[in-house]
Each structure stands twice: as structure tokens, then as C-alpha cells.
Amino acid sequence: MTPLAAKRPLQLNDQGQLRHFLSLDGLPRALLTEILDTADSFLEVGARAVKKVPLLRGKTVCNVFFENSTRTRTTFELAAQRLSADVISLNVSTSSTSKGETLFDTLRNLEAMAADIFVVRHADSGAAHFIAEHVCPNLAIINGGDGRHAHPTQGMLDMLTIRRHKGDFENLSVAIVGDILHSRVARSNMLALKTLGCPDIRVIAPKTLLPIGLEQSYGVRVFSDANEGLKDVDVVIMLRLQRERMQGGLLPSEGEFYRLFGLTEQRLKLAKPDALVMHPGPINRGVEIESAVADGPQSVILNQVTYGIAIRMAVLSMAMSGQNAQRQLNAEEAN
Amino acid sequence: MRTAILGARVIDPASGLDQVSDLYIDGGKLVATGQAPTGFVADQTLDAQDLIAAPGLVDLSVALREPGYSRKGSIATETLAAAAGGVTSLCCPPFTKPVLDTSAVAELILDRAREAGHTKVFPIGALSKGLAGEQLAELVALRDAGCVAFGNGLDNFRSSRTLRRALEYAATFDLQVIFHSQDFDLAEGGLAHEGPTASFLGLAGIPETAETVALARDLLLVEQSGVRAHFSQITSARGAELIANAQARGLPVTADVALYQLILTDEALIDFSSLYHVQPPLRSPADRDGLREAVKAGVISAIASHHQPHERDAKLAPFAATEPGISSVQLLLPLAMSLVQDGLLDLPTLLARLSSGPATALRLPAGSLRVGGAADIVLFDAQASTVAGEQWYSKGSNCPFLGHCLPGAVRYTLVDGHISYQG
Numbered sequence: 001m002t003p004l005a006a007k008r009p010l011q012l013n014d015q016g017q018l019r020h021f022l023s024l025d026g027l028p029r030a031l032l033t034e035i036l037d038t039a040d041s042f043l044e045v046g047a048r049a050v051k052k053v054p055l056l057r058g059k060t061v062c063n064v065f066f067e068n069s070t071r072t073r074t075t076f077e078l079a080a081q082r083l084s085a086d087v088i089s090l091n092v093s094t095s096s097t098s099k100g101e102t103l104f105d106t107l108r109n110l111e112a113m114a115a116d117i118f119v120v121r122h123a124d125s126g127a128a129h130f131i132a133e134h135v136c137p138n139l140a141i142i143n144g145g146d147g148r149h150a151h152p153t154q155g156m157l158d159m160l161t162i163r164r165h166k167g168d169f170e171n172l173s174v175a176i177v178g179d180i181l182h183s184r185v186a187r188s189n190m191l192a193l194k195t196l197g198c199p200d201i202r203v204i205a206p207k208t209l210l211p212i213g214l215e216q217s218y219g220v221r222v223f224s225d226a227n228e229g230l231k232d233v234d235v236v237i238m239l240r241l242q243r244e245r246m247q248g249g250l251l252p253s254e255g256e257f258y259r260l261f262g263l264t265e266q267r268l269k270l271a272k273p274d275a276l277v278m279h280p281g282p283i284n285r286g287v288e289i290e291s292a293v294a295d296g297p298q299s300v301i302l303n304q305v306t307y308g309i310a311i312r313m314a315v316l317s318m319a320m321s322g323q324n325a326q327r328q329l330n331a332e333e334a335n
Numbered sequence: 336m337r338t339a340i341l342g343a344r345v346i347d348p349a350s351g352l353d354q355v356s357d358l359y360i361d362g363g364k365l366v367a368t369g370q371a372p373t374g375f376v377a378d379q380t381l382d383a384q385d386l387i388a389a390p391g392l393v394d395l396s397v398a399l400r401e402p403g404y405s406r407k408g409s410i411a412t413e414t415l416a417a418a419a420g421g422v423t424s425l426c427c428p429p430f431t432k433p434v435l436d437t438s439a440v441a442e443l444i445l446d447r448a449r450e451a452g453h454t455k456v457f458p459i460g461a462l463s464k465g466l467a468g469e470q471l472a473e474l475v476a477l478r479d480a481g482c483v484a485f486g487n488g489l490d491n492f493r494s495s496r497t498l499r500r501a502l503e504y505a506a507t508f509d510l511q512v513i514f515h516s517q518d519f520d521l522a523e524g525g526l527a528h529e530g531p532t533a534s535f536l537g538l539a540g541i542p543e544t545a546e547t548v549a550l551a552r553d554l555l556l557v558e559q560s561g562v563r564a565h566f567s568q569i570t571s572a573r574g575a576e577l578i579a580n581a582q583a584r585g586l587p588v589t590a591d592v593a594l595y596q597l598i599l600t601d602e603a604l605i606d607f608s609s610l611y612h613v614q615p616p617l618r619s620p621a622d623r624d625g626l627r628e629a630v631k632a633g634v635i636s637a638i639a640s641h642h643q644p645h646e647r648d649a650k651l652a653p654f655a656a657t658e659p660g661i662s663s664v665q666l667l668l669p670l671a672m673s674l675v676q677d678g679l680l681d682l683p684t685l686l687a688r689l690s691s692g693p694a695t696a697l698r699l700p701a702g703s704l705r706v707g708g709a710a711d712i713v714l715f716d717a718q719a720s721t722v723a724g725e726q727w728y729s730k731g732s733n734c735p736f737l738g739h740c741l742p743g744a745v746r747y748t749l750v751d752g753h754i755s756y757q758g
Contacts, residue, residue: 025535104651123652126607127539134651147655173483184537212540213531 010132014329017322020141021315024191025152032195034158038314039160039307045082046309048325055317056085062115063089065102065144066122071281072144072154075305076119079312088115088229103127104134112137116144117316125149127182137228138327140319142312148182153315154280155188157308161300162235164307165276169193173200175229175263175271178239178288179209181250185280186239190218204229204261208250226261230270238263238279238288254287264290268298276300336378337361338752339371343383343714348687349703352557358388361712363751367706383714383752386746388681389748390690391423391454391711393702395591395639397664398569399456400730401430402443408644408730410444413664414453414731418756420640420667420747423711424694424701429461430488436461436472438480445481453755454748455711457483459513462501462684468492471501474510484565484697488524489614495552502560510561511697514553516574517615521545521639526655528601528616536604538654541616550574554581565696566590568641570615574623579634580656580665591637592626594670596660597679599623603735609650610735613641627679637693638671638685640664640733644731662731666722668713669721670736672743682717710752719744727758 002055011027013019018031045051061080063073073089080087092106101121112117115198117140120128125147132141145151160168165170179188180203193201201220203210212219223229230236251257263277277299285291287293294301340358345368352368357365366372374600377423397417400408417425427444427727429435435444441458449458460482464470467490474485483504491499503514508720513555522545526534529540550566554577555565558689568576569590578590595613600620611617643660650657663670673687674680680688701711721744724737 064424101658102648102652104648122653124655126655127653129607130609130653146537146653148539150537187537189534211534212529212532213453 003087007134013322013326015325017268017325018315019229019322019326020132020256021152021319022132022141022143024152024188024195026153027195029195029197032159032192035156035311035314035318036160036163038318039156039310042310042313043307047311051081051082052084054084056083057081059085059116059120060114061085061087061117061316063064063087063119063144064092064110064112065090066092066120066127069121069145071120075308076144076312078307079316083313083317085316098132103130104260107131107135111139112237116140117320119144121145123147134172138323140323142290142315142319145184149187150183151188151249153312154185155192156276156315157304158189158237158280160307160311161278162276162306165197165300166234169196169198171200172198172235173233174198174237175202175204175233176237176239177204177226177229177263179241179245179290180205180214180239181211182242183239189219189237191205194219202229202233206251206260209245225280226267233271233275235276235278236268236271238277240280240282241284241288258287262288262290263293265292265296268293274298275319278304281305336564336752337375337376337519338749340383340388340712340714341377341380343386344390344687344702345388347704348642348683349390349691349705352704353683358704358712359464360749360752363710363753365517365706365710368704372448381714381747385591385718386714386716387713388714389686390702390704391713391748391750392421392667392689393699394422394425394539394664394667395637395693395697395750396540397422397425397642398430398442398644398660399427399638400644400715401431402440402448404647407649410447410456411451411453411732412728413642414448414456415449415756416665417452417667418750419726419728419745420665421669421713421745421748422457422664423456423717423748423750424699424711425664425694426457426459426483426697427460428488429486430466433661434461434465435459435482436464436466436477439475441480441482451747453730454750455701457481457552457697459483460485462487462505463492464564466490470498471504475558476506477506478508478510482558483699484511484513486515486567489515489517491517491519492548495556499556499560502556502562503617503715506562509563511565513565513567513749516546516553518545518549519545526616527604528618530601530619532601532604534608537751538604538702543573543618543622546574546615547577550577554586554588561589564588567639568615568617569626569629569635570595570596571622575629579629579710582634589637590635591639591693591696592630592640594638594667595663597623597627597630597638597674598670599735608735609652609654610661610733612654612659613661614659631680631684637696638668638688639693642729644729645733647732650693650733658688660733661731663733663736665727665729666721666723666734666736666741668721668745669741672717673741676742712749713745714747715743717743
């Protein structure tokens with residue numbers, strides 16, 4: 001007797017197109033490449049005098065943020081506006097839930113407003129999955145970050161950044177440095193890199209900031225010595241370190257972390273001379289990264305922000321199109 | 336009322352009996368096996384050919400949710416569900432509202448259980464007032480009101496010194512203490528077994544050491560205090576090893592495991608289904624295998640449902656925001672039979688872990704087919720199957736096995752000779 005373990009392809013429609021975007025787990029390489037290609041084609045929209053295309057005209061995108069994040073919310077708003085959608089942004093953490101309303105009730109109410117896409121950010125891992133399973137099937141759910149689990153648009157914008165600067169992934173060494181344990185960005189990046197064929201993914205952190213089983217789940221190599229781990233890499237992705245990690249006994253101090261794992265000019269020299277420096281932001285200068293590196297010639301941190309809008313445009317438009325295709329298929333079957 | 340059960344394969348692990356025979360019941364007692372007593376005229380006869388007759392199952396942990404949580408379940412619904420699972424005696428934990436730390440609450444539970452009449456109920460009293468782990472509950476008064484043992488659930492004593500005092504006080508009166516060993520600090524904030532699955536899903540982990548560190552401490556305190564101890568809900572292979580070592584050193588400790596821990600692993604969480612959210616958490620496949628071995632060897636002598644019914648809303652949220660627990664007592668026999676079907680245990684051993692094992696662990700007057708004892712009997716068809724959920728009596732539908740076809744089907748459950756469930 002075994003449990004009902006069959007995994008439903010929640011994110012894809014019957015034709016394998018994107019319907020929701022919850023996680024990079026289980027998405028095929030061709031689909032990730034399609035997202036990157038679509039985002040590439042949207043990059044020029046941001047350079048136009050009139051920064052709009054009509055793909056989501058008449059559609060409503062609702063940003064439902066149960067956890068604050070100005071940067072992610074703004075890029076999703078901009079992405080939706082550039083696709084000509086109507087956009088509403090709700091910061092739910094300070095309203096409904098504090099009045100005792102459950103997430104389920106909140107969603108039902110929002111659903112009644114007839115939005116077409118929810119972009120959801122939530123502090124609990126799996127929240128986006130829960131929402132996708134419980135809202136009406138014609139609504140696309142985009143995960144804007146859930147707990148420690150996934151931040152798939154950030155993962156894809158990092159991939160776009162790498163691809164635009166390095167070409168394909170098949171000969172790259174990529175190091176991810178810092179608080180892997182609490183990072184949804186790291187998890188999404190590891191999955192994306194693995195799916196896209198990156199042969200050498202390294203994570204660099206002290207044991208206290210490393211989740212168990214990384215090697216088997218993601219096929220990465222783990223280093224606790226930053227100098228060893230950064231040797232000859234093509235890309236360095238630094239992660240944000242929350243100050244509360246010191247209080248939780250995970251690290252002795254920011255100073256010691258910086259000394260052992262911070263990306264200084266000196267340490268960056270261990271990587272390849274043309275190595276990219278990336279960071280999901282916001283940066284803690286002098287904790288994760290030296291200012292000279294963050295602002296230096298190898299840094300593509302601001303490019304990441306620009307590419308983030310294109311990735312979000314790609315995901316919003318592809319999910320809407322996958323929903324429409326599924327709706328049509330359902331209607332044909334019903335007839 | 337006189338009842339004759341004819342032609343069953345009678346399996347009584349307590350006496351080692353396993354043969355086709357007849358059972359004769361009079362006045363709620365089992366009066367004979369094999370040959371009818373002289374002058375015995377049955378008022379009712381149950382044709383039990385092709386059925387197995389065994390002692391009614393004894394479940395050491397069934398949350399009845401009354402008083403205080405009637406939205407989740409009631410004594411009437413959950414004891415009926417238990418009877419449908421083949422259970423004739425069950426222990427209910429003290430986490431009610433108010434907490435089962437006064438005689439009044441124990442009496443209320445026992446009264447309602449008697450009114451319902453589906454199974455015998457043996458309450459577990461709170462070891463500390465309000466389960467707060469600070470002040471002892473009135474243990475002797477609770478015993479006098481019917482509590483058979485005392486526990487504090489997963490609500491730890493924050494101070495080892497206070498726990499030691501509680502154990503010594505209980506030992507003074509030969510009261511039994513039930514431990515749910517989990518170190519509060521090591522487990523704090525955790526949602527799932529600390530391992531690759533939790534890492535992948537970004538769920539905060541509860542390390543195996545949350546169990547083993549607490550278990551090691553508790554075993555040492557048991558040795559020091561001399562209290563009668565039962566360790567409930569062992570989840571790890573290493574935890575089972577610690578119990579085995581203690582037993583080998585001569586400590587009179589017993590242990591149980593939740594049935595679902597012998598079937599499921601943390602890999603079931605992969606889609607974030609809140610139905611698999613339990614505390615302590617589902618552990619690794621290696622732990623499950625270790626637990627199975629410990630059950631086989633008798634180190635863990637009892638399998639319990641650890642039934643926790645919930646209302647729908649309790650599971651309707653992202654994983655972290657849901658309440659832990661599985662509603663499973665109604666499936667106790669067929670779910671357990673899957674262990675026989677999978678070749679892990681033979682049928683008599685399984686029945687021992689579900690009847691005589693738990694009864695002996697808490698010294699309950701149950702778990703055997705002793706002539707002269709209460710006629711608490713389950714009659715089941717090992718060849719038939721049960722579709723989980725087809726008939727559902729528990730108020731909690733938080734059961735991941737619903738819809739599964741499980742081996743074995745309970746046909747009759749008899750409590751004190753009365754048919755309390757007929758399938």
C-alpha cells in the first residue's frame with residue numbers, strides 16, 4: 001500500500017504550456033528556454049518611447065503580497081503594465097489576515113473580483129501551490145516568492161542575466177554564496193541551472209546555512225571554504241544575509257561572515273577574470289559584498305533588475321496564453 | 336445475552352492460540368472456547384466461517400476532541416469510528432479544552448463514552464496542570480477518577496528538574512507516565528523531518544536529534560526515578576535503538592509507534608499536501624524501515640493510530656498554517672493489514688502489536704481472549720478489502736488514505752459481548 005504520490009502537473013496545461021508559474025521543479029528545459037527567449041524579445045519594449053505591447057489588454061493582474069517586497073512588486077507591476085494589463089496591488093499582510101480572515105477567504109474574495117492573474121508572495125513555503133490548487137481553474141497563479149521554497153521569476157531573471165553575458169550554460173561554473181538555507185532564490189537558481197545543463201554548480205556557505213541533501217536534490221558541489229569554491233568560476237551569485245541570523249546562533253557576527261565568505265576584490269580574483277557578479281538585492285555592502293565589487297565592472301546587479309521586468313512580462317504572457325489554450329480545449333471537449 | 340461465534344480462525348496472541356474454533360459469550364464475558372459450556376443456548380449466533388476472531392484492538396492514542404473541540408470530533412463519532420476500525424478499547428490523550436487535568440474532565444469523558452457505548456475509553460491524564468510543564472496535576476485524584484496513565488503530549492517540561500520531580504511523584508504511587516520525547520528547542524519552528532525533502536520544499540526541519548536527545552534524557556530520568564514509563568510516537572530508527580538498549584539494560588520501558596509512520600515517509604510531502612502534516616513529523620525511509628524492524632522484534636510492542644480528527648478548515652491553508660494530524664482510527668485494522676499484505680509482519684504478530692502489546696504496556700484489562708475475561712472481540716475478513724472512506728464515521732476527513740483500497744474488512748466489533756459495530 002502506497003500513498004497517492006502521483007504528482008499532478010499543476011503548472012502545465014494538457015498541451016504542456018505554462019498555466020501557473022509556481023516553481024522551476026518539473027519544468028522541462030525547452031520551457032525554460034522559451035521563457036528566456038520570450039523575455040529576450042521583450043527587452044526592447046523597455047527601450048521604446050511607448051513602452052507597451054497589447055498582449056494582456058483587457059486582462060487584470062492582481063499582485064497579492066502577503067509579505068512586503070517593494071522591488072519585486074514594482075517589477076511585476078511594470079511588467080503587467082507594459083503588457084497593457086490593468087493592475088491592482090494589494091498588501092494583504094496588514095489588512096485581511098490581521099482581522100482573522102483566512103487565506104482561503106481572502107482568495108475567494110479576490111477571485112470574485114474577476115482578476116485573470118494573481119501574483120502571490122507569501123511567507124509560507126508552498127503557499128503558491130495551495131492557492132493554485134484552490135482558486136478557480138481559469139486564474140493563473142504566479143509565485144512571487146513563497147517562504148524558503150521558490151522564487152522562480154528571480155531564478156529565471158538570473159538565468160537571463162547569465163545567458164546574455166555568457167551564452168549557453170553548458171560550459172559554465174556557477175557559485176552561489178551565502179545563506180542557502182533560508183534562500184528561495186538559491187533553490188530556484190540551483191534548479192534552473194541544473195535543468196539548463198550547467199555542469200558545475202557550487203554552493204558556498206558554513207554548515208549552519210546549508211540545507212541537508214543539496215548534493216542529491218540539486219546535483220551541486222558544496223564548499224565551506226570560499227576561496228576554494230570560487231576558484232575559476234564564471235559566475236558568482238551572492239545571496240542576501242539577514243541580520244537575524246546572528247541572533248539565531250547561525251553565525252557569530254557579520255564581520256566574521258564577511259571575512260570568510262564576503263566577496264571582496266581580492267577574493268573575486270580567484271574566479272575567472274571575466275566572472276560575473278550577481279546579487280538578488282537589496283545588497284548589504286560590507287557584509288555580503290564589498291562596495292568596489294558591487295559597483296565594479298564585473299557586477300551585473302542592475303542589469304538583473306532590468307531583465308527582471310522582461311522575465312516577468314514573459315511569464316505573465318505565457319501563463320495567460322496557457323490558460324486561454326486550456327479554456328479553449330475544455331470548451332471544445334464540453335461540446 | 337448469549338452469543339455463539341462459530342467456525343472462526345481464532346487468533347489470541349496473548350495465549351498463542353491460533354486455530355479454527357468457536358467462542359461462547361455470556362453476560363458480556365467469554366465463557367468458553369471450542370466446546371460450548373453445558374446448557375449453553377445461544378440467543379444469537381454469528382457464522383464466522385472464513386473470518387478471523389481476535390481480541391478487540393487496543394489503541395493507545397485516539398483524540399476524541401471532547402470537551403472543547405467538538406467542531407473536530409465528538410466522543411460519540413470518534414468512538415464509533417474506532418469500533419469500525421476494530422477497536423474495543425482506546426486511550427484518549429489529555430489535550431482537551433479544558434485540559435484533562437481535573438477529575439471533572441475525566442468523569443465527563445467517561446460518562447459520554449459510556450452513553451455512546453461504542454468502545455471502552457481509558458483517559459490519559461495530564462502530567463502537569465494545563466500541560467504547562469510547571470506544576471504537577473493532581474495525579475492520584477485523576478487516577479481515582481479513571482485515568483490509566485499520565486502524559487504531557489509534545490508540550491515539554493521546560494525544566495528537567497521539574498520533570499524529574501513529576502516522575503518521582505508518579506513513581507511514589509506506581510503511576511505510569513507516557514513520554515512523547517521531543518526536545519522543544521531542537522524542534523522549534525520545524526514543520527517536517529529535517530532531510531532532503533524538507534530542504535527541497537523550503538520547509539523548516541525537525542532533526543532526528545529532537546527526538547533522540549530528549550529520549551536519551553527521558554530514559555535516564557526514568558532509570559533514576561524508577562517510574563513506569565511508556566514512550567509514545569517513536570519516529571526514528573535511532574530512537575527505536577535507544578529504546579532497545581534501555582530494554583536490554585533491564586529498564587521496564589515500552590514503546591508505541593503511529594501506524595502511519597510505518598507506512599508513510601517524508602517523501603509524501605512533496606506536493607505540500609497538508610494531509611501529511613503530522614507532529615512529530617513523517618521521517619525518512621530509513622527511519623520507517625528501522626521502526627518496522629523494531630515492531631517486528633517487539634522492541635516497539637504497540638501500534639497506535641494517533642488519531643487526530645480535524646475540521647476541514649484546519650487543513651485548508653498553506654502547509655505551515657495547517658494543524659497537524661491524521662484521522663485514522665477507523666482504518667486501524669485495514670491499514671495495519673497492509674503490513675501483513677506487504678510481508679512485513681505475520682498476522683499473529685500484527686494482532687499482538689494491536690491488542691496484547693498495547694494492553695500490557697499500560698496494564699489495561701483488555702487485549703486477550705481469556706476465558707472469564709470481557710468479550711471484547713473483532714471479527715474480520717482478511718481476504719476482503721475496505722475502500723477507505725466509503726462509510727466514514729469520524730468527524731475528521733483529514734485522512735490521506737481516503738479512496739485507497741485496503742486489505743481486510745471488519746465485520747463485527749463486540750464490546751462486552753455486545754455488537755458495537757457491524758460492517
